Amino acid sequence: MKAYVGLGSNLGDRAAYLLLGLSALSRLPETRLLRLSPVYETDPVGPPQPPYLNMVAELETALSPKGLLAEMLRVEKALGRERRERWGPRTLDLDLLLYGDLVLEEAGLSVPHPRLHERAFVLVPLLDLLPEGRHPLLGQSFAELLASLDASSVRPLVL
Numbered sequence: 001m002k003a004y005v006g007l008g009s010n011l012g013d014r015a016a017y018l019l020l021g022l023s024a025l026s027r028l029p030e031t032r033l034l035r036l037s038p039v040y041e042t043d044p045v046g047p048p049q050p051p052y053l054n055m056v057a058e059l060e061t062a063l064s065p066k067g068l069l070a071e072m073l074r075v076e077k078a079l080g081r082e083r084r085e086r087w088g089p090r091t092l093d094l095d096l097l098l099y100g101d102l103v104l105e106e107a108g109l110s111v112p113h114p115r116l117h118e119r120a121f122v123l124v125p126l127l128d129l130l131p132e133g134r135h136p137l138l139g140q141s142f143a144e145l146l147a148s149l150d151a152s153s154v155r156p157l158v159l
Helices: 014-026 065-078 120-129 142-147
Strands: 002-009 031-036 040-042 052-061 093-099 104-106 109-111 154-156
Touching: 002 014, 002 065, 002 120, 014 031, 014 052, 014 065, 040 120, 052 120, 065 093, 065 109, 093 109, 093 120, 120 142, 120 154
Parallel strands: none
Antiparallel strands: 002 052, 002 093, 031 052, 040 052, 040 154, 104 109
16 A cells, blocks of 8 residues: 655754654565655744754555554654644654545544645645645645645755
């Protein structure tokens, strides 16, 4: 099954945390890292905090959605993620955006990600990987969803 994971970091060495997260994702059981979007610098959502680096990874996995999410939470914790406040700063944030075309709503897990369609910082890198992609629940293309948002806070990372 193809799954799409959003990665974000805005504490410490942001690029290093993204690389560590990608390395950990590539070592998950029954999972292969297939493709990566470019990295974008984005303005934060929520309380005042530093800007983020964001990207999306395409995985092929035999893990269940719940199993993949459990592994992602383990990786976040191992890399110093502390959940102190909603939308607060973080060393690494991993979000399960899509799991094939699955639509799932259960305790602790919603697929597609419940705010995917509201977040330019997710849609821009997701479109790099899925230019013809459609939201499995809303039926709209990711491009249509992005067109309804202000994406000016999503800037390609230039080294």
